[in-house]
Amino acid sequence: MKKKFTEKQIHILNVAEKLIAKKGFEGTSVRDISAQANINVAMISYYFGSKEKMMSYLYRYRVQKTRESFAEFAEIIREGKPEMQMKELIKYVVNQLFKFNYFHGFVTQELRHTEHLKEDLLEFYRTFTSKIDDVIKKGVASGAFTNAPKPEDILTLIVGSSLFVIRNKNFYELYVSGKEENYLEEAEKKVLANLLVTVFSLIGYQTD
Amino acid sequence: MKKKFTEKQIHILNVAEKLIAKKGFEGTSVRDISAQANINVAMISYYFGSKEKMMSYLYRYRVQKTRESFAEFAEIIREGKPEMQMKELIKYVVNQLFKFNYFHGFVTQELRHTEHLKEDLLEFYRTFTSKIDDVIKKGVASGAFTNAPKPEDILTLIVGSSLFVIRNKNFYELYVSGKEENYLEEAEKKVLANLLVTVFSLIGYQTD
Amino acid sequence: MKKKFTEKQIHILNVAEKLIAKKGFEGTSVRDISAQANINVAMISYYFGSKEKMMSYLYRYRVQKTRESFAEFAEIIREGKPEMQMKELIKYVVNQLFKFNYFHGFVTQELRHTEHLKEDLLEFYRTFTSKIDDVIKKGVASGAFTNAPKPEDILTLIVGSSLFVIRNKNFYELYVSGKEENYLEEAEKKVLANLLVTVFSLIGYQTD
Amino acid sequence: MKKKFTEKQIHILNVAEKLIAKKGFEGTSVRDISAQANINVAMISYYFGSKEKMMSYLYRYRVQKTRESFAEFAEIIREGKPEMQMKELIKYVVNQLFKFNYFHGFVTQELRHTEHLKEDLLEFYRTFTSKIDDVIKKGVASGAFTNAPKPEDILTLIVGSSLFVIRNKNFYELYVSGKEENYLEEAEKKVLANLLVTVFSLIGYQTD
DNA sequence: GATGAATGAGTGTTCATTCAT
DNA sequence: AATGAATGAACACTCATTCAT
Incomplete structure (x- = not known):
């Protein structure tokens, strides 16, 4: 939980995630993402440092979410x-x-x-x-x-x-x-x- | 046997195969391939027409090889x-x-x-x-x-x-x-x- | 007045016009133009979309200017x-x-x-x-x-x-x-x- | 009359002339010419030294032909x-x-x-x-x-x-x-x- | 904090030419 | 004399990123 994301960042990550899922990391340009997310092209570099680092944050974001989800799930089936x-x-x-x-x-x-x-x-x-x-x-x-x-x-x-x-x-x-x-x-x-x-x-x- | 490849072409295909598997098609540039294969950048277009067509040939080449191998194998375990x-x-x-x-x-x-x-x-x-x-x-x-x-x-x-x-x-x-x-x-x-x-x-x- | 050009764009168009008139469209590379105009190579695509579209804008720009000039002229000699x-x-x-x-x-x-x-x-x-x-x-x-x-x-x-x-x-x-x-x-x-x-x-x- | 052309060279010049007329000098590649003329790509460099020199020869060839034609014509209308x-x-x-x-x-x-x-x-x-x-x-x-x-x-x-x-x-x-x-x-x-x-x-x- | 303009590096491809044969 | 293979340079263009504001 090293990092808290703002709503805008989460929005970008969600858009990026879907696009990358469809067209791959290299197949998805920051222009694609920024267009889809209605933000400026420079925002990705600005918020995450680089496209690759954005990927890294996206990853952590998803892992963290899944971990939380699994904790809930484990509780449910505990007994x-x-x-x-x-x-x-x-x-x-x-x-x-x-x-x-x-x-x-x-x-x-x-x-x-x-x-x-x-x-x-x-x-x-x-x-x-x-x-x-x-x-x-x-x-x-x-x-x-x-x-x-x-x-x-x-x-x-x-x-x-x-x-x-x-x-x-x-x-x-x-x-x-x-x-x-x-x-x-x-x-x-x-x-x-x-x-x-x-x-x-x-x-x-x-x-x- | 629709297509015969020269040794040089096979060499390029092998190099390309490894790189593409590692870094993806879009993530692998023809310059990466040509550097690794010690050939001129232009050779990929020259030999295969384009990067995408090279991919296509690579694909067929491997499928064909496997098909031949499977035919042999099937014969062996026939009885x-x-x-x-x-x-x-x-x-x-x-x-x-x-x-x-x-x-x-x-x-x-x-x-x-x-x-x-x-x-x-x-x-x-x-x-x-x-x-x-x-x-x-x-x-x-x-x-x-x-x-x-x-x-x-x-x-x-x-x-x-x-x-x-x-x-x-x-x-x-x-x-x-x-x-x-x-x-x-x-x-x-x-x-x-x-x-x-x-x-x-x-x-x-x-x-x- | 369908299109307004910035000064920089007009500068590029002027340079391009001269070069293309001299060496032809195909004979003039975007590198020639950008070197002559002291701009980055990428600017032609950035400003006009492509070399061909730049040609198109150049064309319209000149036609429009001439049309305006002719209207003035016609008025002068009306009587x-x-x-x-x-x-x-x-x-x-x-x-x-x-x-x-x-x-x-x-x-x-x-x-x-x-x-x-x-x-x-x-x-x-x-x-x-x-x-x-x-x-x-x-x-x-x-x-x-x-x-x-x-x-x-x-x-x-x-x-x-x-x-x-x-x-x-x-x-x-x-x-x-x-x-x-x-x-x-x-x-x-x-x-x-x-x-x-x-x-x-x-x-x-x-x-x- | 410094230069005599072989039949093959004249054939190439004729093909080149037509193509260049249609698509311009820069728009016509030596591959286009060689394909149309049913000769090897290397022939143009081989015969004429370079594409541009070929152009030069083509030019002289045409001037010479026209000069001959004009001499004939002048004779006809002499009286x-x-x-x-x-x-x-x-x-x-x-x-x-x-x-x-x-x-x-x-x-x-x-x-x-x-x-x-x-x-x-x-x-x-x-x-x-x-x-x-x-x-x-x-x-x-x-x-x-x-x-x-x-x-x-x-x-x-x-x-x-x-x-x-x-x-x-x-x-x-x-x-x-x-x-x-x-x-x-x-x-x-x-x-x-x-x-x-x-x-x-x-x-x-x-x-x- | 956020952005539009601009850039340098890199993309795949085509080019005229060269060279070994 | 002639050629197919091969090449380096150049092509238009796209990229992620930077920077002044």
């Missing part, structure tokens, strides 16, 4: 059976990925000032593996689950499959019903169903 | 039990992804200007789903497998997990033993193991 | 004998051509990319033919002129001869007295005398 | 009345201009190696003024003409009007009947008629 917790956890992660999919794409790109962003993302992932681990252990202890797969493997399946589906519309839409404009919505349902079956199969939980 | 076939298929796909990770890194990001390339990639994926489907059906018919998950879901797990691991070194290397420079090698082993367990669990194949 | 009007008209047109020879030098060559500019030029010429026609008719009606040549033929003689003299210094200076640096001045006098004699001969006006 | 000679002379000059109009446009452009070309053109024009002068003097002596205008003024009217009409299609076609594709043909007729009337008026020759 309950591990199978419910696991199901909700998968749903939550998949949902977050679909909601802020572009943002996870950033990391791949080689940005200059990205070093600390990697740290953020890492911690972000660890939050999930740690939670997944808790739930699995609890499930195994309670006898609800028969197997205890490694949490990073579970997370890999969830995040990997979700991102693949998000990015490979061309392939996946062949298997998704509904109109093209609802692709993400429908794709999310399908990949979620797949992941629920997969993970529950892995942990040996018997649904009747 | 054999479905469980062996499934195992080899997973190994093959994962291996291909790790081998040509540069390529798979950019195809999903940079499809904006390359409408017709989508067709190529689509057919490429269909080759795999079709093969997976055959093996699953054979396995179910022979009683070796008890469940018949949808092939696109299987492919999604395999490709998604592999690409995630390839791209998110920072996260996954926490769980991978060995030196950093062997990351890809070790990561491939780990994700392959995970995927074998996962897929065999899904199709209900009992290992003893 | 008077047709022979005086004809004489003044010829003097005016020749003078304009010599004054803005740069402009008239390129308009005839570089109309390739500027379809709509043709309209402007056309209307520009029509202004003159129409005026010439009026004067001739009045002269014939009053008995001052005996012949009524077609106005476009008169204009062709005037404009053609003037431009030829402007552009073919090498030839015409053989017949022009005075120093080389006064070429245009002297050439104007000579071609004007020639045209006065010629046109008055054509319309059958008797000088004593 | 005959001055009024016939004057008429034929005007017809001849106008016709040459329409035939090789583009080539007269070259001089205006500032080429680097053009110095000697100016000499050529100058001599070329002098050939005509000299002939015009002869005819006028003969006409005046014989009493056929009453006035003796200066030959350079006559030439200016002829060449200026012709080139103006050739270059200002947009204006002149308003006054020319017939289809657009016959513009040059019809324009030549009209401007010729105008010039005949004009010049004969100037020299005071009475037609009945």
Whole structure:
């Protein structure tokens, strides 16, 4: 929470986020952003120092928001059976990925000032593996689950499959019903169903 | 064999592939490529017509190569039990992804200007789903497998997990033993193991 | 007054006009212009959108100026004998051509990319033919002129001869007295005398 | 006659001449020329040294051809009345201009190696003024003409009007009947008629 | 605190020319 | 004698950024 953003800055970040999601970081010019956000071209440099630093702030902003959201979520499922917790956890992660999919794409790109962003993302992932681990252990202890797969493997399946589906519309839409404009919505349902079956199969939980 | 490339062209394509995977299509300038490849800037336009057309050739070149390789592979596993076939298929796909990770890194990001390339990639994926489907059906018919998950879901797990691991070194290397420079090698082993367990669990194949 | 130009823009247009008249549109690079005008290369795109659009503005700017000037001129000679009007008209047109020879030098060559500019030029010429026609008719009606040549033929003689003299210094200076640096001045006098004699001969006006 | 051209060189010059006439010197690339002429790109540099030198050769080639043609023409009208000679002379000059109009446009452009070309053109024009002068003097002596205008003024009217009409299609076609594709043909007729009337008026020759 | 004008560096591409063969 | 491959320089243009106000 090192940094507080003004409303105008948040406005710019939101506009930038959407544009970058659509056209990529390099494909989005500060002129695009400033035009869309109804601000002066110079504002991006003025507020954030540079386009890249803006990216950095955007990143932190999103991580911070997600962290807050996850804290809330964790509270909600704190009490309950591990199978419910696991199901909700998968749903939550998949949902977050679909909601802020572009943002996870950033990391791949080689940005200059990205070093600390990697740290953020890492911690972000660890939050999930740690939670997944808790739930699995609890499930195994309670006898609800028969197997205890490694949490990073579970997370890999969830995040990997979700991102693949998000990015490979061309392939996946062949298997998704509904109109093209609802692709993400429908794709999310399908990949979620797949992941629920997969993970529950892995942990040996018997649904009747 | 629509197109034959000279050695120099292949050299340029290889260099371009790596850079584009790392920094994106827009993030990679023809000057970057030409500097790295030790050629004149004008050569990219000279050889391929334009930067975008080069991208197109790069794409086709890699798809074609993989298609040839898959044809060979399919022949090898033509006779054999479905469980062996499934195992080899997973190994093959994962291996291909790790081998040509540069390529798979950019195809999903940079499809904006390359409408017709989508067709190529689509057919490429269909080759795999079709093969997976055959093996699953054979396995179910022979009683070796008890469940018949949808092939696109299987492919999604395999490709998604592999690409995630390839791209998110920072996260996954926490769980991978060995030196950093062997990351890809070790990561491939780990994700392959995970995927074998996962897929065999899904199709209900009992290992003893 | 569709468009107001800043002083800097007008400065650029003036420099561009001279260079383009000398070396042609394609022969004049934006670097030539920016170097000559002591501005940044990017300014041409910045101010006018592109090199071609700059050409377009330059064109309109000059046409508009001439139109304004002609309106003034027409007012001055409104009342008077047709022979005086004809004489003044010829003097005016020749003078304009010599004054803005740069402009008239390129308009005839570089109309390739500027379809709509043709309209402007056309209307520009029509202004003159129409005026010439009026004067001739009045002269014939009053008995001052005996012949009524077609106005476009008169204009062709005037404009053609003037431009030829402007552009073919090498030839015409053989017949022009005075120093080389006064070429245009002297050439104007000579071609004007020639045209006065010629046109008055054509319309059958008797000088004593 | 310093230089003899091979057939291939003449072929290239002819192709180049047409293209340059259409698109200008800078607008015509050596690739355009070589493609049209079915020769290798390198040939232009190989044969002529450079694109500009080719231009120079093209120029000389055309001057030489015209000179030969004019010698023939002069022979034909050697015997005959001055009024016939004057008429034929005007017809001849106008016709040459329409035939090789583009080539007269070259001089205006500032080429680097053009110095000697100016000499050529100058001599070329002098050939005509000299002939015009002869005819006028003969006409005046014989009493056929009453006035003796200066030959350079006559030439200016002829060449200026012709080139103006050739270059200002947009204006002149308003006054020319017939289809657009016959513009040059019809324009030549009209401007010729105008010039005949004009010049004969100037020299005071009475037609009945 | 905010901005419009302006800039230098960089973009992909085309150019006439050169050179090894 | 002729050419296909290759090149360096130049092209118009866009970029993120700076700076005076």
